[in-house]
Amino acid sequence: xxxxxxxxxxxxxxKKLFEFxxxxxxxxxxxxxxxxxLGVKYSPEFACxxxxxxxGTYLEAIEKGAKVLVTSGGHGPCRAGFYGDTHRNIxxxxxxDDVELIIFDAPQDNWKAFWRNVQKIRNGVPWPKVINxxxxxxxxxxxxxxxxxxxxxxxPYEINKGQTTQVWxxxxxxxxKIKTRKELYKVYEECKKMLLSIPTKEVDEKDKIxxxxxxxxxxxxxxxxxxxxxEILGNLGVEVERSLYLFEWINDNLVPWALRPKRxxxxxxxxxxxxxxxxxxxxxxxxxxxxxFKERGxxxxxxxxxxxxxxxxVTQSLIPKISKxxxxxxxxxxxxxxxxxxxxxxxxxxxxxxxxxxxxxxTKEVFVNEFQQHADEERVVVV
Amino acid sequence: xxxxxxxxxxxxxxxxLWDTLFRELGFEVVDTGITNKDILDKGSKAxxxxxxxxxxxxxxxxxxxxxxxxxxxVPRFARIKKPEYFCPKFMGLPDIIEGTVEGSSGRIISPxxxxxxxxxxxxxxxYGILTEIFGFSHRELRLALKKAEEVFLRFKSLLHSGLxxxxxxxxxxxxxxxxxxxxxxxxxEVTIAVLGYVYDVYDSFISMDVIKKLEAMNVNIKTFEMVxxxxxxxxxxxxxxxxxxxxxxxxLGAGLFYLKDPxxxxxxxxxxFGCGPDAIVxxxxxxxxxxxxxxxxxxxxxxxxxxxxxxxxxxxFVDMLKRKxxxxxxxxx
Numbered sequence: 001x002x003x004x005x006x007x008x009x010x011x012x013x014x015k016k017l018f019e020f021x022x023x024x025x026x027x028x029x030x031x032x033x034x035x036x037x038l039g040v041k042y043s044p045e046f047a048c049x050x051x052x053x054x055x056g057t058y059l060e061a062i063e064k065g066a067k068v069l070v071t072s073g074g075h076g077p078c079r080a081g082f083y084g085d086t087h088r089n090i091x092x093x094x095x096x097d098d099v100e101l102i103i104f105d106a107p108q109d110n111w112k113a114f115w116r117n118v119q120k121i122r123n124g125v126p127w128p129k130v131i132n133x134x135x136x137x138x139x140x141x142x143x144x145x146x147x148x149x150x151x152x153x154x155x156p157y158e159i160n161k162g163q164t165t166q167v168w169x170x171x172x173x174x175x176x177k178i179k180t181r182k183e184l185y186k187v188y189e190e191c192k193k194m195l196l197s198i199p200t201k202e203v204d205e206k207d208k209i210x211x212x213x214x215x216x217x218x219x220x221x222x223x224x225x226x227x228x229x230x231e232i233l234g235n236l237g238v239e240v241e242r243s244l245y246l247f248e249w250i251n252d253n254l255v256p257w258a259l260r261p262k263r264x265x266x267x268x269x270x271x272x273x274x275x276x277x278x279x280x281x282x283x284x285x286x287x288x289x290x291x292x293f294k295e296r297g298x299x300x301x302x303x304x305x306x307x308x309x310x311x312x313x314v315t316q317s318l319i320p321k322i323s324k325x326x327x328x329x330x331x332x333x334x335x336x337x338x339x340x341x342x343x344x345x346x347x348x349x350x351x352x353x354x355x356x357x358x359x360x361x362x363t364k365e366v367f368v369n370e371f372q373q374h375a376d377e378e379r380v381v382v383v
Numbered sequence: 384x385x386x387x388x389x390x391x392x393x394x395x396x397x398x399x400l401w402d403t404l405f406r407e408l409g410f411e412v413v414d415t416g417i418t419n420k421d422i423l424d425k426g427s428k429a430x431x432x433x434x435x436x437x438x439x440x441x442x443x444x445x446x447x448x449x450x451x452x453x454x455x456x457v458p459r460f461a462r463i464k465k466p467e468y469f470c471p472k473f474m475g476l477p478d479i480i481e482g483t484v485e486g487s488s489g490r491i492i493s494p495x496x497x498x499x500x501x502x503x504x505x506x507x508x509x510y511g512i513l514t515e516i517f518g519f520s521h522r523e524l525r526l527a528l529k530k531a532e533e534v535f536l537r538f539k540s541l542l543h544s545g546l547x548x549x550x551x552x553x554x555x556x557x558x559x560x561x562x563x564x565x566x567x568x569x570x571x572e573v574t575i576a577v578l579g580y581v582y583d584v585y586d587s588f589i590s591m592d593v594i595k596k597l598e599a600m601n602v603n604i605k606t607f608e609m610v611x612x613x614x615x616x617x618x619x620x621x622x623x624x625x626x627x628x629x630x631x632x633x634x635l636g637a638g639l640f641y642l643k644d645p646x647x648x649x650x651x652x653x654x655x656f657g658c659g660p661d662a663i664v665x666x667x668x669x670x671x672x673x674x675x676x677x678x679x680x681x682x683x684x685x686x687x688x689x690x691x692x693x694x695x696x697x698x699x700f701v702d703m704l705k706r707k708x709x710x711x712x713x714x715x716x
Contacts, residue, residue: 046662046683077468077627079659085624086663089670105624109466274482277461277495279474308433310659314475316431318482334433 001123004028004066006054009221010148010246012176013141018070020133021123026066028057031224035060040337042090048306049336050218051083053225058087062099070121073105078281078311081105136181138250143188145247147171150195152241155234156209157200165231167194203237209355212293214243214286215304216312219335221246226304227341229348233302236352241298243289244282267292274318281311287322294328300355301328302348307336329354384517386492387413387448387455391441392473395548395581396608399555400505400535401456407527408519413452415444418588422447423686429483435657436589436685437582438472438479445480445487454492461497463504467629470660492516502612505532542608547594549585571603573704576641578607578634578668579653583684590653591690593682593697600701605647607637614640631660638668642675648704649678651697656685678704 003018004026005011011028018025029035031053039056058069074081084103091099102121107114122130148168155164171191178184211233219226220242230240252264268278271288278284290301303319305312316332323330331351333344386405388394398414405412415422418440426443448455457480460473468474477493494512496504505528507521514524537560541551545567554560575597577584584590584606594604607615615636619625626632641647652668654661665681672679680700682693 044662044666046657046659046665048659048662073624075466075627077471077474079627079663081627082624082663085622086666089666093670275475275478277459277474277497279471280468281471283471283475308435308657308659310471311475313431313434314471314479317434317475317479321482 002026002065002067003070004058004061004064004068005070007031007057007222007224008218010141010144010172012172013137013144013246015176016140016178017137020137021121021125021130023123026061026064028061028066029064031057031222036337042094044086046308047086048079048309049225050080050216050306051086052337053218053222054083055087055090058091062096067098068100068102070102071104073103075106075109077279080281136184139181140175140178140184141247141250143184144172144175145245147188147191147195148245149241150192152230152234153239154195154198154200155231156237156239157203159199159201161235163198164195164234167198170194206359208239209237209300209352209359210239210241210298211300211302211352211355212241212243212289212298213302213304214289214293215315216282216306216309217244217249219304219306220244226335227344229302229304229344232345232348233352236349238352238355241293243285243293274322275314279311279314281309283311283315286312286315287318290322290328290330291326294326298328299359300351301330302351303330303332305332305334307334307339309334329358384410385413385452385454386410387415387452389441389444389448389455389457390415390417391444391586392437392476392582393458393460395552395585397504397535398552399538400503400531402555403534404505404510404527404531405456407530408513408517408523411452413448415447415451418444418586420588423588427686430479431483433657434472434479435655437580437586437655437658438476439686440582440586440588441476442480442483445484445491449484449487449490454490455487457491457493459493459495461495462629463496463498463500463502464629465499467625467632468627469630470628503532503535505529505535543611545609547585547604547606548581548608549594569603571598571601573601573648573701573708574603574605574646575701575704576605576638576647576650577653578638578641578650580630580634581608583653583655583658588686589655589684590682591684591688591693593651593653593693596694596697597701600698602701605641605644607634610637610640618643626660626663628660631664635664635667639671642671642677647677648708649700650680651700652679652681654681654683656683678707 001023003023005014005028007028007030015025015027035056036053038059039052043052043055061069071084073084084101088101091101102117104117105114151164151168158164171194174187174191178187213220213229221244223230233240251261267288268284270291271284274287275284286303293301303315305316319330319332331347388398388401402412422443423440425446426439426441429446430439430442445455445457457477459477460469462468472479477491480487480491494509496509498504498506507525507528510524510528513519514521538551538555541554541560542548544564546564577594584593597604612633615633618636618639619632626635638650641650650668650672652665654665669679
């Protein structure tokens with residue numbers, strides 16, 4: 001089967017998954033302006049940007065010859081769970097009758113459908129082999145995420161600008177070629193050495209700026225839609241950590257509740273200080289991560305959300321209150337097809353300046369509030 | 384003790400229930416009144432700029448209520464039918480209000496409505512919070528709820544017999560239940576199904592009285608509340624998976640029901656700018672009306688929509704339907 005999938009974050013992981021199951025993989029191209037245009041053209045106008053981008057990605061993958069598209073479903077109340085069906089509906093009305101869209105819903109919703117999907121995807125590979133390979137993939141994701149976290153810690157202090165990003169690209173290419181677990185561990189050690197050999201400057205602990213990125217999964221994980229915010233921040237000399245990594249996502253969502261890591265439950269508990277019940281999407285986690293980042297000594301938070309994202313609008317409503325009570329500056333950036341890079345860049349630069357000044361103790365609380373106010377006003381004008 | 388019920392969101396559907404409940408318990412109920420420019424401005428200023436107009440208006444009504452009463456009623460709607468939910472903004476409504484409206488903390492009454500299958504939301508479990516805060520006995524609460532449920536069922540039967548929500552609310556206020564049934568308009572030239580959530584269709588500031596305008600053009604109106612829940616769901620059976628939001632399902636189900644109804648000549652989907660669930664509902668309604676071959680249009684409204692362009696669009700749509708019907712009748716098809 002010629003299989004393709006939505007483009008989000010470390011796509012080599014998904015590619016590996018289908019390669020391990022002996023499918024022919026049609027790699028979806030990294031989203032560009034063309035992807036966005038295609039997606040916007042055929043999607044409902046008021047759908048959020050992830051739906052439009054994924055729509056564009058599907059159409060480009062189909063152009064490249066994909067016959068089967070695999071995606072995840074959901075059971076609400078966030079709209080994302082219904083995207084598969086909306087996409088299928090659009091593809092049908094565009095006349096792509098020969099393209100199959102396989103949607104994975106949570107198994108407890110419909111065991112039979114889930115099992116049918118699994119059998120389709122398994123592609124006749126014997127079970128022991130599948131389990132062995134899935135375990136390899138699990139470790140693969142873990143190692144790749146560990147390296148990415150290292151990259152985010154090294155990039156702000158590199159001496160030769162752009163070197164870390166270059167090494168990171170090389171690492172991804174190397175990981176792409178991995179076939180077995182033994183190989184994985186070997187490549188991992190090599191890559192670690194590569195990263196550690198990047199020359200960096202010594203920065204005093206009190207001059208380091210750390211920013212946590214929180215928000216909706218697609219805009220947080222996919223760099224082509226958030227304008228490579230991690231790289232932008234890294235180049236401004238800021239250490240970055242996301243609230244979401246693929247490995248943690250797998251642990252938090254695919255592992256049964258009883259076996260889930262304690263950290264995930266703690267984050268949810270922290271989030272429920274402000275949002276009392278789980279309201280879908282990543283709203284409660286976002287709030288939990290904001291508090292968690294503060295407790296771990298981060299200096300600021302950037303909150304990313306698709307324009308008109310339902311759960312994140314609840315978070316956004318709470319941000320002024322949280323920012324005041326938890327005492328951490330938060331910059332909230334809604335993203336859609338109209339967002340311009342220059343606008344975003346200016347706001348991020350101003351935010352980083354604010355954080356630096358605040359850390360040096362030159363700013364008073366008043367200034368922070370003023371900044372938030374300006375940010376709010378600016379948003380009104382821009383949108 | 385005064386309690387304010389904000390005249391927004393699900394007010395239009397559940398007001399008779401809540402009003403009776405609080406009156407029976409000895410509260411003085413304050414209705415924050417029809418949305419006006421002042422309320423909208425207050426709400427837009429307090430709320431996040433990207434949020435949809437209904438939530439902004441609701442925020443405005445809460446601010447208004449805080450000025451006029453001791454407490455404001457802000458229920459947290461999680462689910463009234465398993466396995467569905469409400470829009471995440473409804474689920475986090477008290478949180479949104481606490482985050483955006485200053486001085487609301489401690490003065491909003493927020494029972495959690497999380498029911499397996501109970502559209503009447505009158506089980507004592509939900510309102511247990513009232514006994515905790517105000518010290519009512521469980522018996523008092525149960526009796527009040529029983530009364531409230533009776534009123535609500537009566538209100539619902541009016542809806543099912545063809546009254547629109549605002550007319551049924553009028554009947555509730557004047558207590559002239561039977562007489563009002565005669566007010567159902569049946570002699571119009573064409574029939575249009577106006578589909579949309581109660582807080583979009585009946586808020587005179589959001590939809591600018593779309594129903595009254597259509598009736599003035601000699602049109603019979605059908606809305607989703609007139610279709611009983613089970614019939615609406617019956618029409619959704621061919622979908623692989625239902626939508627996640629109960630009222631979206633009812634709107635979509637009613638839409639499909641009206642598409643099959645030969646009496647209905649066209650559909651209008653009334654939706655608020657930035658409404659998430661409607662981005663999906665609208666897409667499905669459009670797709671299904673294409674297949675059924677019935678005229679369909681979307682009215683997307685927000686706090687800036689001008690009245691003139693809306694009238695033009697409504698007139699054009701109604702004229703088209705009338706002409707189509709006339710052609711059909713004169714050709715004897």
